[in-house]
Amino acid sequence: MTIERSIKPTKEKKSRKSSKQAKVVNERSPLLPTKHEEDGGFDEFDGASFSGAVFNLSTTIVGAGIMSLPATMKVLGLILGIAVIIFMAFLTEASIELLLRFSRTSKSVSYGGLMGDTFGKYGRMLLQICVLINNVGVLIVYMIIIGDVLSGSTSSGVHHPGVLEGWFGVHWWNGRFFVLLVTALAIFAPLASLKRIDSLKFTSALSVGLAVVFLVITVGITLYKLISGTILMPRLLPDVYDLTSFFKLFTVVPVLVTAYICHYNVHSIDNELEDNTQIKAVVRTSLTLCSSVYVMTSLFGFLLFGDATLDDVLSNFDSNLGIPYGSLLNDAVRISYAAHLMLVFPIVFYPLRLNFDGLLFPSARPLASDNLRFALISTGLIGLTFLGANFIPSIWDAFQFTGATAAVCIGFIFPAAVTLRDRYGIATKKDKILCIFMIVLAVFSNVVAIYSDAFALFKKNASPRE
Known part of the structure; x- marks a missing residue:
């Protein structure tokens, strides 16, 4: 569908009616109708607010990646x-700005529509496949972590009790399968049934608040231990002594890229804005908020645990913190994080459902107007993530590769490719130099990171036989 969407916002009902009557079938339409084209039931929706858009985009950004920082x-x-975290925020803003600028010029109202306009249907399909790989992986990891936090986990023969197990002991109703089933039915399913992303603005605000709760507790514990003199001076610069240690620096790039990926939701949020000239300010505000949370979490998390910091810092809160009410604070950190992931889930699920539908039914009517298709796709995708979290609990290593690869394509390679293709001749020399830099950095760093992770995994698996 080609939907001629004016950049200037309008609230006049006559304009909406005329735009509805002017729909023409074309592959560049959004997978869900925008606020100007939605059919009955949404006529009173005048557009999303600035604050709601900021919370939704911030929730898209701040996910499980925060615990790896x-x-x-x-x-x-x-x-x-800290310098690299801030640099990645600026690079992410630049890539989103390119997406929005070329989308405006091509009159594309979705990421897939822009890729289709630039590279044809195969470009659009490639983007949709990458979103599926990235988002399915992320959602399964979310559910795995929720299960670990609430029900416990066993690694290398060592059992780490979950919060519910620690409170009530071992029972069938606080086992992983039942806890995740209740979470899926009572939380994920109702939130996933909402057809507008703006409807999630309140849960998104709560999700951001829970991330701040985690940060405040971590900062408080760290300051207490700093005052008591039980924290050692952390490493300020990387320890580089040979080529291997130098290449190891690049292994953090996939983590940082994944932490900032939100590109697949930018168009959906833009489409629903009451005044879509605010989208750049929304992006800038969200990135400022999230990068501030990232810097603070990285700083105080590393100060607190030093070289003992685990890949998932949440695991460090299993141990005795050596402070008053340490057990209570451990539970507060883990519960707030699990609740945060529960509320992030529908925000990441939203573009997953859109792209899955667009890949299977590219010529069908908008998903929001087909309740049966909407329900079947939603149920199937929630079921897939539920099964993955229950029966593939070691999937984290696999998604270090597939998730990071798909994420770097969505965040940097595809926006750079659209700019270099420059179908409408609007890219400047500065834009093209930046895009070449993004592609080189993305490809080189991820090849090195995948090689390093694969080598480490192979060495780990081979060591017992030595």
Whole structure:
């Protein structure tokens, strides 16, 4: 569908009616109708607010990646680590700005529509496949972590009790399968049934608040231990002594890329804005908020645990913190994080459903107007993530490769490719230099990261036989 969507916002009902009557079938339409084209039932929706858009985009950004950021400080050191987090925020903003600029010029109202306009149907399909790989992987990891936090996990023969197990002991109703089933039916299913992303603005605000709760507790514990003199001076710069240690620096790039990926939701949020000239300010505000949370989490998380910081810093809160009410604070951190992931789930699920539908039914009517198709796709995808979280609990290593590869394509390679293709001749020399830099950095760093992770995994599996 080609939907001629004016950049200037309008609230006049006559304009909406005329735009509905002017629909023409073309592959560049959004997978869901925008606020100007929605059919009956949404006529009173005048557009999303600025704050609602900021919360939704911020929730898209801040997911499970936040827990891996303190571990990047072990590799990069505090000074370089914080600098790279800020640099990635600026690079993410630049890539989103390119997407929006070329979308406006081509009158595309979805990421898939822009890829289709630039590279044809195969370009659109490639983007949709990458979103499926990235988002399915992310959602399964979310459910795995929720299960670990609430029901416990066993690794290398060592059992780490979950919050419910610690409170009530071992029972059938606090086992992983039942806890995730209740979570899927009572939380994920109702939130996933909402057809507008703006409907999630309140849960998104709560999700951001829970991330801040985690941060405040971590900062409080760290300051207490700093005052008591039980925290050692952390590493400020990376420890580089040979070529292998130098290449290891690049292993943090997939983590940082994944932490900032939100590109697949930008168009959906833009489409629903009451004034879509605000989208750049929404992106900038969200990235400022999230990068601030990332810097603070990385700084205080690494200060607190130092070289003992695990890949998932949440695992460090299993142990005795050596402070008053340490057990209570451990539970508060883990519960707030599990609740945060529960509320992030529908925001990441939204573009997954859109792209899955677009891949299977590219010529069908808008998903929001077909309740049966909407329900079947939603149920099937929730069921897939539920099964993955229950029967593939070791999937984290696999998604270090597939998730990072898909994420880097969505976040940097595809926006750069659209700009270099420059179908409408609007790219500047500066844009093209930036895009070449993004592609080189993305390809080189991820090849090195995948090689390093694969080598480490192979060495780990081979060591028992030595």
